Amino acid sequence: MSAQSAESSARRPLDDEIEVQVDKLERVVLLATSAAALGGSLLTASLALTVDVRLGGGLSLMLVGVAIWFFLMRVLLGLGIASHAIRRLDPIVESMVPSLMLLVEAYALPHPLMQLTSSAPLVYGLICVLSVLRLRSRLPMLVGVLGGLQYLAIIQFVIVPRLPLALIASGELSLGLIYVQPLVIMMIGFTGSLVSVALRNAVRRAHGELRARDLFGKYQIGDRIAAGGMGVVFRARYQPEGGFRRDVAIKVIHDRLALEQSFVDSFRAEAELAARLTHPNVVQVHDFGKINDTYFVAMEYVDGWTLAGIQQRCLAANRPLPPPLLALILRDICLALQFAHAEVRGDDGQLLRVVHRDLSPSNVLVTRSGMAKITDFGVAKVLGAKAFTQATTLTGKLAYMAPEQAAGGAVDERADLFCVGIICWELLTGQPLFRKPTDAATLSAVLNQPLVPPSQLRVGLAPHWDQFVVRALQRSADQRFGSAAQMVAAIDGLLAAEGVPAPGELAQWLASLNAPAATEASAIPVRADAGSDATLIDQREIQARQGRVKG
Numbered sequence: 001m002s003a004q005s006a007e008s009s010a011r012r013p014l015d016d017e018i019e020v021q022v023d024k025l026e027r028v029v030l031l032a033t034s035a036a037a038l039g040g041s042l043l044t045a046s047l048a049l050t051v052d053v054r055l056g057g058g059l060s061l062m063l064v065g066v067a068i069w070f071f072l073m074r075v076l077l078g079l080g081i082a083s084h085a086i087r088r089l090d091p092i093v094e095s096m097v098p099s100l101m102l103l104v105e106a107y108a109l110p111h112p113l114m115q116l117t118s119s120a121p122l123v124y125g126l127i128c129v130l131s132v133l134r135l136r137s138r139l140p141m142l143v144g145v146l147g148g149l150q151y152l153a154i155i156q157f158v159i160v161p162r163l164p165l166a167l168i169a170s171g172e173l174s175l176g177l178i179y180v181q182p183l184v185i186m187m188i189g190f191t192g193s194l195v196s197v198a199l200r201n202a203v204r205r206a207h208g209e210l211r212a213r214d215l216f217g218k219y220q221i222g223d224r225i226a227a228g229g230m231g232v233v234f235r236a237r238y239q240p241e242g243g244f245r246r247d248v249a250i251k252v253i254h255d256r257l258a259l260e261q262s263f264v265d266s267f268r269a270e271a272e273l274a275a276r277l278t279h280p281n282v283v284q285v286h287d288f289g290k291i292n293d294t295y296f297v298a299m300e301y302v303d304g305w306t307l308a309g310i311q312q313r314c315l316a317a318n319r320p321l322p323p324p325l326l327a328l329i330l331r332d333i334c335l336a337l338q339f340a341h342a343e344v345r346g347d348d349g350q351l352l353r354v355v356h357r358d359l360s361p362s363n364v365l366v367t368r369s370g371m372a373k374i375t376d377f378g379v380a381k382v383l384g385a386k387a388f389t390q391a392t393t394l395t396g397k398l399a400y401m402a403p404e405q406a407a408g409g410a411v412d413e414r415a416d417l418f419c420v421g422i423i424c425w426e427l428l429t430g431q432p433l434f435r436k437p438t439d440a441a442t443l444s445a446v447l448n449q450p451l452v453p454p455s456q457l458r459v460g461l462a463p464h465w466d467q468f469v470v471r472a473l474q475r476s477a478d479q480r481f482g483s484a485a486q487m488v489a490a491i492d493g494l495l496a497a498e499g500v501p502a503p504g505e506l507a508q509w510l511a512s513l514n515a516p517a518a519t520e521a522s523a524i525p526v527r528a529d530a531g532s533d534a535t536l537i538d539q540r541e542i543q544a545r546q547g548r549v550k551g
Helices: 003-050 053-079 083-108 120-133 139-162 165-170 175-215 261-276 307-317 323-342 414-429 439-448 463-472 484-498 505-514 539-546
Strands: 219-227 231-238 246-253 285-291 294-300 304-306 364-367 372-374
Touching: 003 053, 003 083, 003 120, 053 083, 083 120, 083 139, 120 139, 120 175, 139 175, 219 246, 246 261, 261 285, 261 294, 304 307, 304 505, 307 364, 307 414, 307 505, 323 364, 323 372, 323 414, 323 484, 323 505, 414 463, 414 484, 463 484
Parallel strands: none
Antiparallel strands: 219 231, 231 246, 246 294, 285 294, 304 364, 364 372
């Protein structure tokens, strides 16, 4: 199903409900019109007794007929008899009411000039307003066009032939102004159609916003944060009874996916697993549930940016992330992985060994205070007592997959550590590592592309970063870091070599990077001789120069 058809399907029930309410409004309008016509007939009857018998009597009889017609249509519509025909015929009759008034005045008024001051155009405008209230987009335009054509015909064939020729020849009366009135009536109709469409869309928007706010009870839905093929994430406020409030993020799956039990089961499993991952560097899950036909999960709201957004902003501002600050972010990521891999336990007390399998910059959030948090364990795998998991389907982002995962082989915790290596390499160099124009090319790069050490792409980068990245990005899992704890120890070594940043330094740097008026710029220095034909760096050479990273 395309996005357009899905949106159309979602709007159809609301449109049906609008039509039901419009039918009810139609009966109210018919009754009100009938009463107004009856009241007008009484007024014109008194006019016949005091001013002009022909004019008052003619208008009174016409309005009585109009009142009877609309009352009869109201009764038939209430009984459900010929409702479709009534909705089509009634606008034509309504457009004829002012025309009939104009004809009566044309033959009853003693002087033709008095006919040009008729109240018929005002009645045409009132009829258009009534048609707008019915929220049918074409109805005001139909009423305006029919009314304008009728008015034009009466002017052309009834009023103008009765005007004195001497008055026309003298130029005191401009026929052009007379013929403008039908055009104005038509323009009122076209404008009414635009207003009717705007009102109907406003009803849809108001309904959607109110439904969203009413749907989740204790969660007040706010602005949309993100949207994807599986659902929408909103910023919300958790405000249960008791008075306290807390900002949360609400992830709501699309209605069409809520009908697929397999997807609902996986969505529930993700929420249940994420709820066990109670760690400062993991986005916390607070609640999961279903209200009406909508499934949702309430998560910790992280006030900050995705690592992917920071990466893009660094490129746009031409400001590389300083290596010591990058080390702080990587350390937080590895602490989260260390907890997921080796500390989280199930109800039976056994280690779950949760492998994320979809770690990428878009799934890492960095708060304004500078703390990194992993999110989106949607395709995570629980290894438990198993040594590894065998991939049956390719899940995750190809450009951030370990080779064994991309090849459909055995996957364990070390696949996540390979992803950390990719993130590190890209943030150091400001370039994508494996991402190519096509999936096939990306897959080939993950499996076969020689690794260019980051120091060959960024001048001034210390060699110990090459050593860290090369070990993390070994295609053989046995040659990588053996665990997230080992990677944390290696990052501590990097921080010791680089110098540990002062408290708050990362937060200040991120604030300056994302400030609207930030003007600082320092380009990532790129070696002139760095090219795509660079070969895989010899790890033994680095070790000889720099010594092995402990752990």
